[in-house]
Amino acid sequence: MYVLLLFTQADTLPFDVPGAVEIFSQDSTESDPEDNIPLIMLRSISNTGESSTKKGKIAEKEPNWTDEIIDITMNQGNGYLAREDIVKQELAGLNPFQIFEKLFDDQIITYITKETQRYAAQQNNHSFTVTNNEIKIFIGFLLFTGYHRLPREKLYWCTDEDLNIPLVRGSMSRNKYYEIKKYFHLANNETVDKNDKVYKIRSLMEKLNKQALH
Template structure:
């Protein structure tokens, strides 16, 4: 793939089968919502048209475009204003269609049978992406597990305890995400077991291969270190002092500035407490209490524990991955939505893009900025698929630009044919309500013959909506 385009690398990360699965789940969810009378009264989906994988690709392409071109409101992307208007979006998809797909977007078909498990919403998507991530990249010796921000917080219907869901990523240099998982916390008392099971599940494909696993203070504990040692995998990370497994001789020691204390167990687990500017508690199954010199950015040589030096080196892969993802990321206007939709968008348009960019740079030896890489992907996602051309024509909505509109005066006496201007009434209803808008909107005898329902319009509104 030395001569392939960015779209080819993204296509092996997110295949057409994944987009087709999203389209199928979205159609099933929309049909269920339409059949639900209570939901159908609140949601304007009575004219829902089934989508396909080609339109879903365009939908995600528009979200990626919104991450590159920032506007204050979502509706501004389809504005007729000369400053805010973007003809690119209008050619791809209408505003109403975009909002309808966003409202119906779904990734699972088993909602009723998995009400107590929040992870089912994106489980199939996670499995498909993880399979593709592992297929084309061989990670380095050092791996870093990062615990992401809180995605979901609710209560378990059975235990009534808080249930929290977070994203955890297994990263490798030079900024590649090898695997993604969900950390679901259901029981406060079994917190230690949940942490161990989450890490062991995430690293199941990397065990017994001589890797060194670096974790933050949220995931590091002695039980996890012993589990990994049984599978020939090292663990290095910061440790929280309230964890009860480390020796109290180390965690409870009072140190002066520049001093440290360390103890090593019979099975090779080293716990070190160090006081520099701050007090740090470290755990490692790979190091002992040895120190080494490190050159800082200012050119000074400082003496640090070898545990910290190796930890900071492995952490650079995560920082690079996050830095690339934050640059020109997805649209921030989509924040007020369901947590699993935000997670899926992050997986498809951030993590998968960063992995595709990493492979592209390593295979082609070309240095490309993430913004330019995303621009290439927007063109790929929004392009017209010739295989689905017939299907798209049947589901495409007629656009106003494709029709030649003409303002016509209704035949007959004006005083009998006058009606309220449809657009003026619509605009004023948002500001002053229906009663005042009905009285203050002008009445005209002209209408647009080619518009659906032939609405009555004044000359100003006709030019505003059709020119």
């Protein structure tokens, strides 16, 4: 365990702590060691686009803005336009939640659950279990964190008044979330073609494409 003190003036050290003290603990059982790195360290990027910490360097690239017009049109060969029209017709009039439910239906969720369970077994954790509902909650949490941002992942389960999120804490425990995150998988590593650069998500992509045209 280590304590990080942040001072406004590095050359002036008071006898007492002028404010709150942030305490971060290192838990080796968690899958992502960067969860305990304070946000200020992740944001302190040098001219090379990297920030230094005791655990090494964490690369973080800033977006490069340009006035140049970039062609982002998609390849319209192989019946692309026809499939696009079908998708538009299928999804017309649906709200965002209905569109998500149409694509990530019970069949897709079951597939993700199966592959996550399989990967845990491949990692010799045969006691790990996960249900379709837990996978849905896990995905929902990922979507939720896309617009409700906190400095560190752990804070979503914090009970402090300024961070309290009953929606998260009442849906899934922090330990269960980290366990699913550790084994979350979208393909069978034993049968995929690892020469394919997107082999980890290829199977899911194909299934979602079929769902969109169902």
